[in-house]
Amino acid sequence: MSAPENSGTDELITLPAQAQDQLFREARTANTFTDEPVTDEQVRAIYELVKFGPTSLNQQPLRVVLVRSAGARERLVSMMTGRNQEKTAKAPLVAVLGADLDFHEELPKLVPFMENPQALFEDPAARAESAKFNTAIQIGYFIMGVRAAGLAAGPMIGFDREAVTKEFFPDGRHAALCVVNIGRPGPDAWMGRLPRLAYDEVVSTV
Numbered sequence: 001m002s003a004p005e006n007s008g009t010d011e012l013i014t015l016p017a018q019a020q021d022q023l024f025r026e027a028r029t030a031n032t033f034t035d036e037p038v039t040d041e042q043v044r045a046i047y048e049l050v051k052f053g054p055t056s057l058n059q060q061p062l063r064v065v066l067v068r069s070a071g072a073r074e075r076l077v078s079m080m081t082g083r084n085q086e087k088t089a090k091a092p093l094v095a096v097l098g099a100d101l102d103f104h105e106e107l108p109k110l111v112p113f114m115e116n117p118q119a120l121f122e123d124p125a126a127r128a129e130s131a132k133f134n135t136a137i138q139i140g141y142f143i144m145g146v147r148a149a150g151l152a153a154g155p156m157i158g159f160d161r162e163a164v165t166k167e168f169f170p171d172g173r174h175a176a177l178c179v180v181n182i183g184r185p186g187p188d189a190w191m192g193r194l195p196r197l198a199y200d201e202v203v204s205t206v
Helices: 017-025 040-050 070-079 084-090 103-110 117-121 124-148 161-168
Strands: 062-067 093-100 152-156 174-183
Touching: 017 124, 040 062, 040 124, 062 070, 062 124, 070 084, 070 093, 070 161, 084 152, 084 174, 093 103, 093 124, 093 161, 103 117, 103 124, 117 124, 124 152, 124 174, 161 174
Parallel strands: none
Antiparallel strands: 062 093, 093 174, 152 174
16 A cells, blocks of 8 residues: 655644544545454444534434345345445445435424424425435545444445435435445455645635
8 A cells, every 4th residue: 555645734633643544544445345244333333423523403314224134235236336236245234325305304303492493494305405415424424433443434326326215215205325335444455545636726715
């Protein structure tokens, strides 16, 4: 593995350098995994950490389905595209991450200081857009939580979204957004670090 790019700003980040490496610089999307299982206790610990990540109006639309049975795994694999099929078939644990499109029903519990907060999301189209946006944020937290647990994540969007939604969220109020393989990285798990845009290419001041 090649050494990660270092911008020379480490001293300005208060997180220890080892944690910076584990979460960002040394972390990769894993393509292979060992056979070591991922337990429910590990997944719970990940969630109990990442649930504190901020979202708009404290929305909590992320829903996670752990695909553990052989039959469910086989059905999911058939809905993945290309090389994602093999990776999904072999990962110790696969999670389907989706958005609760009716997340607003939970808002009275999540923002108790507001009166009737669900009224802000009466329009279904606007509610769905907010649900998917905030779920995407929470998916990012989830991936970082997997890394914080000493595991590797292989997030994928290459799958039949309609079929996966119907299979794993059959109630009609959810939308599958991402499938994540989770486990200890196996042999040749990593691609080389791909380039990133430089600060001046991304950040401007007005």
